[in-house]
Structure formats: C-alpha cells, structure tokens
Amino acid sequence: MHNESEATRYLVQTGHLSYCEYHDEISDGGLELDSDFYRDATNAKQQGRLPWAARMSQREFTDTLKEAYEEGSEAFHCSMCQRQDLE
Numbered sequence: 001m002h003n004e005s006e007a008t009r010y011l012v013q014t015g016h017l018s019y020c021e022y023h024d025e026i027s028d029g030g031l032e033l034d035s036d037f038y039r040d041a042t043n044a045k046q047q048g049r050l051p052w053a054a055r056m057s058q059r060e061f062t063d064t065l066k067e068a069y070e071e072g073s074e075a076f077h078c079s080m081c082q083r084q085d086l087e
Contacts, residue, residue, distance in 0.1 A: 006052035007068035010041070016069060020078035028073040038062060 008026060011017040016037065017029045031037075045053045045061060053061050 003052055003056065003064050004068045004071075006050075007064045008072055010044075010050065011065065011069055011072060014040075017072040018078075020081060023078050023080035025075070025078045025080060026072040027075040027077050027079075033066065033069050038065075041065060 008017060011029070012019045012026070014031075014037070015029050016031045016033060018027045019025070020027065041050075041061075042058065044050050045056075048054065053064075056064065
C-alpha cells in the first residue's frame, strides 16, 4: 500500500511514530492520534502539503492514517535496539 507507507512517513514527521535509522524499523512515537492531530492533518491535506492524499476522500484519508498508526505503534521501541540493550 503506497498510501499507507506515505501515511507512516507523515506520522514519523509529526512525532506520532518513531523511525530507527539503524535498523529501518518503525515504533511508537509516544503521541496519540487526537482531534488536534486529525485537524492538523486535514489542514495539511487541504493545503496540498500531502500530495499522496490529494485524491483520497476524507474518510479514506483518516482511515489510512489510523491503520498506519496502529501498525507502526505495535512496537514500543525498535526491537533490534532493545535486543542489543539486553545483551
């Protein structure tokens, strides 16, 4: 899903997900998707700052963000970094 990967990238940019550059893993960023997040994301979409979302309905857009967040936030930390800390 191209849109979901773009949504994941957006969630990392906003701090809602974290990206481990060493291990190429996504994990929880510690922020919830609240009404302020959805308002800001919708404004970004309407202002054309999220070209990947331009042709999506609002429902499809928010569903894609939610799915990307749920998938990415399954891990609290990068599993590889966490494993190295235990060794």
